[in-house]
Amino acid sequence: MANVTLPKSRREVKPKASSDDWTMRAFMLMIGTYLVVALAFPLYAMLSKSFEDKDGVFIGLDNYINYFSTPALFNSIENSVFISVVTMVITVTLAFFYAYALTRSCMRFKGFFKIMAMVPILVPSLLPGIGLIYMFGKQGYLNWMLFGYEIYGPLGIVIAEVFFTFPHALLIIMTALAISDGRLYEAATVLRASKWKIFWTVTLPGARYGLISAAFVVFTLVITDFGVPKVIGGQYNVLAVDIYKQVIGQQNFSMGAVVSVVLMIPAIFAFYVDRQVQKKQVAQLSARAVPYEPKPNFRFDTLMMSYSSIVVLIIVTILATCQFAALVKFWPYNLDIGLQHYNFDLMDGGGWDAYYNSIKMALWTAAVGTIVVFTGAYMVEKGRGFDQGRTLFQFLAMMPMAVPGMVLGLSYIFFFNNPDNPFNFIYGTMAILVVSTVTHFYTVAHLTAMTALKQMDKEFESVSQSLQQPFYKMFLRVTVPVCTPAVLEIAIYLFVNAMTTVSAVVFIYATHTQLASVAVLNMDDAGDIAPAAAMGMMIFYTNAIARVLHMFVAKALEKRTQAWRQR
Amino acid sequence: MSANTVGIETGRKPYLTTRDLTKNFGNFTALSDITLEIYEGEFVCFLGPSGCGKTTLLRAIAGLDIQTFGQVTQAGKDVSNLPPSERDFGIVFQSYALFPNLTIRRNIAYGLENRGNSKSEIAQRVDDLLDLVGLASQADKYPAQLSGGQQQRIALARAIATNPGLLLLDEPLSALDAKVRAHLRHEIKELQRTLGVTTVMVTHDQEEALTMADRIVVMNNGVIEQVGTPIEIYRDPATAFVADFIGTMNFVPGQFNGGTELKMGEVALQCEVQGTGPTGDILVAFRPENLLVQEDATNLPNSFEAEIKYMEFMGSFFRVDLQSKQANADAHIKGDFSINMVRRTGVKEGDTIRVSIPKDRLTIYPGARNNG
Numbered sequence: 001m002a003n004v005t006l007p008k009s010r011r012e013v014k015p016k017a018s019s020d021d022w023t024m025r026a027f028m029l030m031i032g033t034y035l036v037v038a039l040a041f042p043l044y045a046m047l048s049k050s051f052e053d054k055d056g057v058f059i060g061l062d063n064y065i066n067y068f069s070t071p072a073l074f075n076s077i078e079n080s081v082f083i084s085v086v087t088m089v090i091t092v093t094l095a096f097f098y099a100y101a102l103t104r105s106c107m108r109f110k111g112f113f114k115i116m117a118m119v120p121i122l123v124p125s126l127l128p129g130i131g132l133i134y135m136f137g138k139q140g141y142l143n144w145m146l147f148g149y150e151i152y153g154p155l156g157i158v159i160a161e162v163f164f165t166f167p168h169a170l171l172i173i174m175t176a177l178a179i180s181d182g183r184l185y186e187a188a189t190v191l192r193a194s195k196w197k198i199f200w201t202v203t204l205p206g207a208r209y210g211l212i213s214a215a216f217v218v219f220t221l222v223i224t225d226f227g228v229p230k231v232i233g234g235q236y237n238v239l240a241v242d243i244y245k246q247v248i249g250q251q252n253f254s255m256g257a258v259v260s261v262v263l264m265i266p267a268i269f270a271f272y273v274d275r276q277v278q279k280k281q282v283a284q285l286s287a288r289a290v291p292y293e294p295k296p297n298f299r300f301d302t303l304m305m306s307y308s309s310i311v312v313l314i315i316v317t318i319l320a321t322c323q324f325a326a327l328v329k330f331w332p333y334n335l336d337i338g339l340q341h342y343n344f345d346l347m348d349g350g351g352w353d354a355y356y357n358s359i360k361m362a363l364w365t366a367a368v369g370t371i372v373v374f375t376g377a378y379m380v381e382k383g384r385g386f387d388q389g390r391t392l393f394q395f396l397a398m399m400p401m402a403v404p405g406m407v408l409g410l411s412y413i414f415f416f417n418n419p420d421n422p423f424n425f426i427y428g429t430m431a432i433l434v435v436s437t438v439t440h441f442y443t444v445a446h447l448t449a450m451t452a453l454k455q456m457d458k459e460f461e462s463v464s465q466s467l468q469q470p471f472y473k474m475f476l477r478v479t480v481p482v483c484t485p486a487v488l489e490i491a492i493y494l495f496v497n498a499m500t501t502v503s504a505v506v507f508i509y510a511t512h513t514q515l516a517s518v519a520v521l522n523m524d525d526a527g528d529i530a531p532a533a534a535m536g537m538m539i540f541y542t543n544a545i546a547r548v549l550h551m552f553v554a555k556a557l558e559k560r561t562q563a564w565r566q567r
Numbered sequence: 568m569s570a571n572t573v574g575i576e577t578g579r580k581p582y583l584t585t586r587d588l589t590k591n592f593g594n595f596t597a598l599s600d601i602t603l604e605i606y607e608g609e610f611v612c613f614l615g616p617s618g619c620g621k622t623t624l625l626r627a628i629a630g631l632d633i634q635t636f637g638q639v640t641q642a643g644k645d646v647s648n649l650p651p652s653e654r655d656f657g658i659v660f661q662s663y664a665l666f667p668n669l670t671i672r673r674n675i676a677y678g679l680e681n682r683g684n685s686k687s688e689i690a691q692r693v694d695d696l697l698d699l700v701g702l703a704s705q706a707d708k709y710p711a712q713l714s715g716g717q718q719q720r721i722a723l724a725r726a727i728a729t730n731p732g733l734l735l736l737d738e739p740l741s742a743l744d745a746k747v748r749a750h751l752r753h754e755i756k757e758l759q760r761t762l763g764v765t766t767v768m769v770t771h772d773q774e775e776a777l778t779m780a781d782r783i784v785v786m787n788n789g790v791i792e793q794v795g796t797p798i799e800i801y802r803d804p805a806t807a808f809v810a811d812f813i814g815t816m817n818f819v820p821g822q823f824n825g826g827t828e829l830k831m832g833e834v835a836l837q838c839e840v841q842g843t844g845p846t847g848d849i850l851v852a853f854r855p856e857n858l859l860v861q862e863d864a865t866n867l868p869n870s871f872e873a874e875i876k877y878m879e880f881m882g883s884f885f886r887v888d889l890q891s892k893q894a895n896a897d898a899h900i901k902g903d904f905s906i907n908m909v910r911r912t913g914v915k916e917g918d919t920i921r922v923s924i925p926k927d928r929l930t931i932y933p934g935a936r937n938n939g
Binding site for chain 2 (some may be wrong): 010011012013014015016017018020021384457459460462463464465466467468469470473477478481482
């Protein structure tokens with residue numbers, strides 16, 4: 001054989017897929033199909049609706065022409081952008097100094113300050129609006145501070161949005177500050193740069209991607225938020241509320257679709273910029289970086305702690321006001337304490353059932369969502385071959401981030417309420433609420449899973465295959481146990497957001513599937529503000545308990561399944 | 568047969584072959600037409616600088632990154648397009664890739680499950696393997712509790728647990744410190760000899776390749792430069808690249824026009840050129856340790872005068888930097904002088920001495936490169 005020269009084979013080798021490869025692709029295809037049905041199709045339905053009249057006849061751009069020739073409608077674009085930009089500047093500035101205090105000072109009680117800053121995540125965005133009304137409204141106890149200005153309108157919206165977006169910005173900026181390299185500070189100090197100069201030449205440039213990213217996240221959150229402007233916006237129109245008004249108030253679905261398309265443009269833009277920035281941030285990390293260790297400095301630490309205390313005080317005041325208002329008989333005339341506002345069954349909004357529904361929905365969302373998201377992420381990260389399929393899946397998984405909750409919810413009406421749709425049967429059930437919520441929060445959960453999976457040695461799968469073991473054994477015995485912290489993180493993230501979300505569900509709940517967050521909205525709408533505050537606080541307590549439980553479960557599981565982490 | 572082909576007519580049947588293996592990443596060719604035969608029970612090292620394609624070749628053999636063109640056969644079976652799970656090999660990575668949440672025992676047992684073995688059989692096999700790698704007392708620890716060298720031995724035990732026909736080692740020692748590395752080198756070689764398993768190891772460390780391999784495959788830029796035993800590779804490097812990459816080599820420009828004599832500057836040197844060597848402008852290559860120093864009046868053959876510019880103390884010998892106006896004024900010729908010789912003759916920096924290159928210790932390569 002050695003002496004025979006065989007002609008070179010120039011046929012490209014087509015790798016044969018193993019049965020595992022096929023199974024993994026099948027899983028990916030299933031979850032990909034889910035995303036197509038729960039996201040791409042509904043969005044398409046909404047897009048086509050925006051080109052139709054009330055009777056479903058195609059009318060081209062007429063709706064858009066109509067929209068842009070009605071000042072009452074298109075003025076909202078300016079309003080939305082205005083409050084988003086103002087909130088963005090304020091939130092990022094406040095969050096930066098708070099993050100600075102947490103990462104660069106030696107102030108005491110950092111754990112406490114970290115937890116307190118996260119509290120706004122646990123409440124629906126309607127709640128800070130309600131709190132502000134009690135504080136600064138016509139009968140508010142701090143009304144004198146406004147010198148005659150109205151809290152209803154841009155002022156109230158911005159204050160409430162800052163409360164609502166603060167923890168999101170803080171988390172991002174804190175990460176950016178935490179990864180900075182201590183060696184740069186040593187070098188700068190040795191070169192005798194002043195503190196001020198170090199701040200401008202080392203700290204800020206090091207955190208710039210975090211700051212930009214935080215700015216765009218805040219911008220997106222505000223422009224797509226519905227709860228705050230609904231409660232405290234007054235006559236000040238913004239896009240997200242316009243959708244609600246068009247659909248619920250005027251039953252003008254086509255115009256609702258047009259506003260949705262308009263709202264998606266800045267959301268997609270912000271999303272795109274954020275992704276680009278995130279990519280750069282990763283490249284900045286160097287394996288040799290030494291974490292920065294702050295040194296005690298009495299004056300600086302006291303200053304930072306005073307600042308942080310003021311921020312916490314404001315957060316606590318807003319929530320405490322809501323709780324107090326929920327307990328008093330008749331604000332501000334009769335301040336006797338009582339539980340009559342907790343008689344939710346006597347009000348519109350679904351009563352206590354709405355609350356139990358919310359818990360049920362949040363549990364389902366956490367359970368189903370975690371399994372779907374983590375499995376999907378595993379298949380896309382660890383599968384072999386099938387590259388186009390994986391790229392497409394990755395794209396689908398990133399898309400929900402760019403879709404505002406209101407838009408998703410409205411799309412669901414168009415898509416699932418169509419009697420010709422084979423999935424029509426889930427309309428009006430708990431299932432559609434779970435589907436909508438899982439889809440709405442898919443991206444962040446997916447990214448959490450991907451980060452955890454990328455940290456696993458990529459040769460685990462190679463070893464497992466060489467030992468001829470099926471992939472699910474690897475997945476269940478190694479991947480999931482090692483990734484338990486991330487899995488729990490995804491679950492609690494989905495639970496908390498399912499409890500607080502209004503926008504993703506407000507169009508698709510039915511009478512027997514009313515939810516607590518929607519009840520807050522409806523009771524507030526009906527003028528039952530105290531019960532709305534009471535229900536909002538119930539959501540807060542539930543989420544707080546869930547968070548604490550999560551902490552205990554995570555600790556316990558860590559002891560059991562992560563014993564290997566200790567040396 | 569091309570230079571990429573191994574063909575020792577020993578009558579042994581090759582266990583693993585690759586034919587015209589080519590791997591493209593987009594427009595980049597990582598491997599080009601690799602044809603190779605590896606015999607049963609052999610320990611073969613793929614050696615080369617980083618980016619030479621050695622790991623790509625190993626991953627193609629494993630089926631982890633399947634080649635663009637070409638064939639791989641193992642034990643007489645064409646496995647060219649098969650996924651890793653349908654091939655027969657065990658693999659050890661530089662990162663060990665031990666499952667962090669499983670104990671040592673369960674790591675080793677991982678591949679033994681789902682194969683119709685009873686629990687007690689598996690336990691017995693794991694115990695045997697733990698004995699084999701000398702870590703029986705560590706069975707119930709987690710990987711993070713072991714040292715790097717211990718972890719690598721566990722990875723090895725896991726890879727051979729199922730008695731694979733082929734053992735693949737991807738830079739298994741690179742993450743370890745020097746002492747542990749030298750020790751494990753020996754241990755892996757012993758183990759391989761005991762088991763008789765055909766083994767392919769990828770390394771960029773020539774010392775590792777020279778000490779462990781039965782045969783070395785030297786690679787560069789996606790092609791095989793030379794295949795041979797460690798001694799062949801060191802003594803008779805087939806190309807200037809191999810000569811330069813393995814050990815230390817002097818390259819001095821010269822002229823050769825056939826026959827038994829070549830010119831290195833003004834110096835005429837006797838040489839033994841096999842077959843039809845390159846002619847015209849050539850490079851004369853010889854190793855520092857083959858440079859002899861004339862100690863008395865007897866003229867050594869093939870000698871010339873050189874001045875000692877610098878002597879570097881290396882512990883067991885001196886590495887000397889020589890300049891010879893006769894041979895080539897620009898070339899830094901390196902020579903290794905033994906401590907004894909230096910003491911005996913008292914040579915020192917600035918001395919002019921006569922040095923000689925035995926004619927069977929010099930090789931010529933085409934081209935006009937200069938190592939100065």
